[in-house]
Amino acid sequence: MSPNLHTAITINLTILKSLLHRLISLNHFNQILSQSILTGHIHNTLFSTKLFTFSLPSFPFHHSLRIFTHFLQNPNPFASNSLMRAHVDRNQPHHAISLYNSLSRRSAVFDNYTHPILLRACASRTSELEGRQVHSHVLKMGFGSDLYVNNTLINLYAVCGNMESARKVFDESPVLDKVSWNTVLAGYVQLGDVEEAERVYAMMPVRNTIASNSMIVLFGKSGCIEKARQLFDEIEEKDMISWTALVSCYEQNGIFEEALGLFVEMNANGVVVDEVTVISAVSACAHLMIDRTGKVIHGLATKVGIEGYVSLKNALINLYSSCGEILNARKVFDGGLLADQISWNSMISGYLRCGSVEDAEMLFGSMPEKDVVSWSAMISGYAQHERFSEALALFQEMQVHGIRPDETILVSVVSACTRLAALDLGKWIHAYISKNRLKVNFILGTTLIDMYMKCGCVENALEVFHGLQEKGVSTWNALILGLAMNGLVQKSLSMFETMKKSGTCPNEITFVGVLGACRHMGLVDEGRRYFNSMIEEHKIEPNVKHYGCIVDLLGRSGLLKEAEEVIESMPMAPDVATWGALLGACRKHNNNEMGERVGRKLIQLHPDHDGFHVLLSSIYASKGNWGNVLEIRDSMAQHGVVKIPGCSMLEANGIVHEFFAGDKTHPKINDIEHMLYVVAAKLKIEGYTPSTNEVSLDIDEEEKETALFSHSEKLAVAFGLITIPPTTPIRIMKNLRICSDCHTVVKLVSKAFNRKIVVRDRHRFHHFKHGSCSCMDFW
DNA sequence: ATAGGGTTAG
Structure with a gap:
């Protein structure tokens, strides 16, 4: 208790000053305030101003605000400025501006300190419009030649990216100092205008460290690493920011080792680091996935006492989870006080x-506030783990929560739709985009084209394509691949030419599409030509898929010898699809010698691959080597090959099927085609006679692949190998453009049950993607 | 009072 309080009834300005001088608690302050109100001293402007300015740095903001609004009817510029500055410092620049406006209406007086504060407020809101108004007030009130005012004006325009106006103020300013120069320079740096920045830097009367640091940042941004380094070396008085700028220059240009090296050097030179520096270094570790160094830096951060920065915490979470150290990431997440949205x-x-979907779900569920990114992370996480339907369900749930999707999340969702062939939802999203006039950037556009193409809606895909303002290579690729996979081969190839004319350089993927198109039509010569031009003209090294395409193209055309030679010439190991293409070609062209040789080798090489077993069985079956068919089947059983092509397609469409009751090797075996070989084999070997249930099927002669197939079809029905409940709708998509393997299976089902079956044409994406006709794998 | 460094989430 201050003894003076009781005598404060006679409080006056002098006494107030001495009181405030000794004052320590808010309680005391409030007592003085009450006294001044009672005595009426509060109406003395100097008195109230004194109280106000004292309160501002000492007590919670609302006390000062109350005094200002209630007792400072005619605030002097100093008081007004202080309050405006407090608003800006509290990160509420709009309050500063509206205070200024209301004071203006009351014809309050301002001074040359006022507008710099306001301009800072405008700059932090990047509000050029408000800034212009302040600018006109500046001129009206005659502060137009004040150095500080002009510097903050330059800064305002620079921050808003309007360098013309910034430059105008700069050029017309009667006095300039190094701040003026540094500010103009920073403006060009922010815009990434190397030319103009270099010009300004060269014109500067005296170079200073701040300007040089800005230039390092500029060079870093524009990828001129050597220039940045050179400038850094030339700086006489390097400070922490010079070092940090260069560390981040290396970090942003992907030279992570250099970044870390410089960070170490910096420490060795005894330069103090702060959180900004450490964040760059941690990020470099994350990219390099070296948690060992990361841990050392983490320790350093703790020692320096900067661990508390949320952004550093977030960088560390990212570091540890990039290195697979998810438990450490969690430790960082749980530690400390703050965790923001990004954490x-x-x-x-x-x-x-790290694949812990359940942990992610749990954390997601317990989040205080989910934003678009949270939902998006979870949704695309599901999609990455092939849990597409959960991804789509979550997307629906997100909207129930009233979150508006943005471009990025739409990309994830549309691609999940594509993978699920959820065309309805995909179309709904497209309509949603148009309805809400959302911007379709080229990534989203490309994703939509891809979806429509893979769902067989070429028209919609083309419409999206033509509506796009910007197109990237990937956009053209989606179009070219899409057209090819929908059988519009000529159009695909002509779009390829259009693409080149438009100045877009084709890449590896483009050629996967182009070669795929040729393969689709059996355009052997064109295929060879494109393959060569890819290497010679476009300097693209062929990848496995390109080779796969060529092998398949040659193989399908019966050029088996040549196809095998290509496989042998490949600089990398042929993948499963490429081998499959050759083996498939052997079967198609009845080259049993090569087929057996290749097939034997392949089931040895990939004993758990279903497709090779099936193809080899088929080759044996067509020769009537039934004993070998059973042998292959045993080999499958032995290697636990149970995922058999065909099964998932049928399951996905709700077709229930029970096979071959007597065969217990694979309780759920459901590969129709393969089963048929086995049935045929048993028939031959065991002399089985079909029952009287046998149904005769009319098969178009043209569509018969081999005699075996028609034989098998009869058998399948005769043995009751497949049953479909009559109520189950058979709805397998559209465009019956599938390869012969699928075709046979589908026809089999269709004929047997007298259903119309429409096949959605998605497997052909797979077809191109993997370079072979193992289309059933996809289902 | 005005000027320089930054990463991290989909």
Whole structure:
């Protein structure tokens, strides 16, 4: 208790000053305030101003605000400025501006300190419009030649990216100092205008460290690493920011080792680091996936006492989860006081990256506030783990929560639709985009084209394509691949030519599409030509898929010898699809010698691959080597090959099927085609006679692949190998453009049950993607 | 009072 309080009834300005001088608690302050109100001293402007300015740095903001609004009817510029500055410092620049406006209406007086504060407020809102108004007030009130005012004006325009106006103020300013120069320079740096920045830097009367640091940042941004380094070396008085700028220059240009090296050097030179520096270094570790160094830096951060920065915490979460150290990431997440939105989102996607979907779900569920990124992380996490329907369900749920999807999340969802062939939802999203006039950037556009193409809606895909303002290579690729997979081979190839004319350089993927198109039509010569031009003209090294296409193209045309030679010439190991193409070609062209040789080798090489077994069985079956067919079947059983092509397609369409009751080797075996070979084999070997149930099927002669197939079809029905409940709708998509293997199976089902079956044409994506006709794998 | 460094989440 201050003894003076009781005598404060006679309080006056002098006494107030001495009181405030000794004052320590808010309680005391409030007592003085009450006294001044009672005595009426509060109406003395100097008195109230004194109280106000004292309160501002000492007590919670609302006390000062109350005094200002209630007792400072005619605030002097100093008081007004202080309050405006407090608003800006509290990160509420709009309050500063509206205070200024209301004071203006009351014809309050301002001074040359006022507008710099306001301009800072405008700059932090990047509000050029408000800034212009302040600018006109500046001129009206005659502060137009004040150095500080002009510097903050330059800064305002520079921050808003309007360098013309910034430059105008700069050029017309009667006095310039190094701040003026540095500010103009920073403006060009922010815009990434190397030319103009270099010009300004060269014109500067005296170079200073701040300007040089800005230039390092500029060079870093524009990828001129050597220039940045050179400038850094030339700086006489390097400070922490010079070092940090160069560290981040290396980091942003992907030279992570250099970044870390410089960070170490910096420490060795005794330069103090702060959180900004450490964040760059941690990020470099994350990219390099070296948690050992990361841990050392983490320790350093703790020692320096900067661990508390949320952004550093987030960088560490990212570091540990990139290195698979999810438990350490969680430790960082749980430690410390603050976790912001980014911490939560980083932790969730860290879990997803490490495959802990359940942990991610749990964290997601317990989040205080989910934003678009949280939902998006979870949705695309599901999609990455092939849990597409959960991804789509979550997307629906997100909307129930009133979150508006943005471009990025739409990309994830549309591609999940594509993978699920959920065309309805995909179309709904497309309509949603148009309805809400959302911007379709080229990534989203490409995703939509891809979806429509893979769902067989060429027209919709073309419409999206033509509506796009910007197109990337990937956009053209989606179009070219899409057209080819929908059988519009000529159009695909002509779009390829259009693409080149438009100045877009084709890449590896483009050629996967182009070669795929040729393969589709059996355009052997064109295929060879494109393959060569890819290497010679476009300097693209062929990858496995390109080779796969060529092998398949040659093989399908019966050029088996040549196809095998291509496989032998490949610089990399042929993948399963490429081998499959050759083996498939052997079967198609009845080259049993090569087929057996290749097939034997392949089931040895990939004993758990279903497709090779099936193809080899088929080759044996066509020769009537039934004993070998059974042998292959045993080999499958032995290697636990149970995932057999065909099964998932049928399951996906709700077809229930029970096979071959007597065969217990594979309780759920459901590969129709393969079963048929086995049935045929048993028939031959065991002399089985079909029952009287046998149904005769009319098969178009043209569509018969081999005699075996028609034989098998009869058998399948005769043995009752397949049953479909009559109520089950058979709805397998559209465009019956599938390869002969699928075709046979589908026809079999269709004929046997007298149903119309429409096949959605998605497998052909797979077809191109893997370079062979193992289309059933996809289902 | 005005000027320089930054990563991290989908």
